[in-house]
Amino acid sequence: MFSTAKNLTKMISASLLVFTCCANAQTDERKYLIKLVEAGLYQDAFELAESLFDQYAGDADFDYLYGLSARQAGKHQEAIFAFERVVMNRPNNLNARYALAVAYYEVDNLVAAKREFENLLKLQPTNKLIAQTERYLSLIQQKSVRLDPVWSGFAGISLGYDSNVNSGLGDELYPIPVAGVGVFELQFPVESDNFSKLSANLAYRYPTAKFNAWFASASASHTQNKQYTDFNKSSLDIIAGYTHRIGALQLRANTFLQSFWYGDEKYHNMMAVMASANFAIDQSDSVQLSGNYSAINNEVNDNLDSNSAMVRLEYIKQLDSGRLTFATAFRDENVKNFNQASQQYERTINSLSINWMHQFESLGLVRLGWQYQLAKHQHLNQIFKDVDGVSPFFTEKRKDNNIIYQIGHEYALAESWRWRTQVRLSRKNSNQFVYSFDRNVVNTGIRYLF
CATH class of the missing domain: 2.40.160.40 (monomeric porin ompg)
Incomplete structure (x- = not known):
């Protein structure tokens, strides 16, 4: 077993570098949202993202931040919906697809989690992401034994x-x-x-x-x-x-x-x-x-x-x-x-x-x-x-x-x-x-x- 929080925290830090580079083109609220997520203040980040939802939902960058804060705040279904929107808009985004697969896994939707992890491997991710994905697939296999018809x-x-x-x-x-x-x-x-x-x-x-x-x-x-x-x-x-x-x-x-x-x-x-x-x-x-x-x-x-x-x-x-x-x-x-x-x-x-x-x-x-x-x-x-x-x-x-x-x-x-x-x-x-x-x-x- 390994810590999903630890792996996602590393993923968050890496992916936020990309979003921070685009911060100059964003509003002050979205800059602040990035800082809250980066600081690990996920409940505050989720509340801010909720207030901005009607304005920015559908924007892949915002949806990704919304999903990260929602997941860490315990709002798993909201996180799943957000990551799904990102994947629809950016199907080759490795971080978003990995986050979606993990979110499915955490709510025990093993069929969907397995599908997304397998789709992730088709995108030729980094060796580190491959290793994490294969460990999740192994866990899914172990759980699936207990979920036989x-x-x-x-x-x-x-x-x-x-x-x-x-x-x-x-x-x-x-x-x-x-x-x-x-x-x-x-x-x-x-x-x-x-x-x-x-x-x-x-x-x-x-x-x-x-x-x-x-x-x-x-x-x-x-x-x-x-x-x-x-x-x-x-x-x-x-x-x-x-x-x-x-x-x-x-x-x-x-x-x-x-x-x-x-x-x-x-x-x-x-x-x-x-x-x-x-x-x-x-x-x-x-x-x-x-x-x-x-x-x-x-x-x-x-x-x-x-x-x-x-x-x-x-x-x-x-x-x-x-x-x-x-x-x-x-x-x-x-x-x-x-x-x-x-x-x-x-x-x-x-x-x-x-x-x-x-x-x-x-x-x-x-x-x-x-x-x-x-x-x-x-x-x-x-x-x-x-x-x-x-x-x-x-x-x-x-x-x-x-x-x-x-x-x-x-x-x-x-x-x-x-x-x-x-x-x-x-x-x-x-x-x-x-x-x-x-x-x-x-x-x-x-x-x-x-």
Whole structure:
């Protein structure tokens, strides 16, 4: 290992001789900027360069000084942009290209750093610069070994119990109007069932730097009910995207594709674009803003075709051997084909959630979660008509309150084997009784990681 600061300091001193020779043709401010850089007063130099930026940005001499002061002041991205401008204007400038390559290296953009160092060697630099470049290329090679592409995934099987597989209402009798006939007392009984579930995932990550990477994954699952097979569920999810860090900001963008089967038939296809920005406040606290836009094409009912947009704000607290998160989200859902039958599906959803996770030394990983959702439908429900066959049976717009409790436990049986148990309790209360129900789902099983 060798000191990048020492090498760049020598480079700065040599290159400033060139710029000083041109000082007579420059303003007093630019002369002073050269003196500040030469004296090693980089923070002062950067502040002065910032004040001159609008006037001189694009001038190769100024951009080089700006880049040197920005890098030494810890403003790595600003330095990179400045050196890039110099190289664009003066592609054969050895010092600028070397400075750009080093700046890329310091932010772990190894692909770009390697490219610029190799371009530098093509310009036939001095023996000293060749030696420094080759040492950097050696370091990049060593780091690249740790940044090799990674394949990972899992396969699992579990058994479970669903207390309300059909989303039934209970044993009570409910008044349901029949157009032109009258109101009948009907029952919507709750049906419970046992189920088995198969799940698998395959993920690929291609790092381009320490905190930057392309990624992709495919996940599949199938839930097989023992008795009520009409409620079987299967899904195939595909994700592909890129994550990139800029200082304390971790950015992520990806696409999401899903095919979903309900019972024995294809139910819907979904396509979504997602993005998030996580800002690290310090080593243990961060704030994340995320959003997505999705489009659903329902294969069974065209009235369920919809577009939706969601935004979510989350506070994340890293604990000793654990994590605590608080989040709030808003989603707006709109149907693609607005008509009397589909309008009731347009809604907004507000949610609050708290999640806690802790890795116990002997007990394993424990997760606890709580979520509250308030769904407000924007139009009257025209599916249920009153006895006259014209007026809606429910005279108020639908409003659903849903509270979800989740408990999870994961225990390491061996290096690659995990025993997982999950409990989900849902309490849904609606001002339209046909949508109010409770549901408890428990499953436990084994998962193999690779």
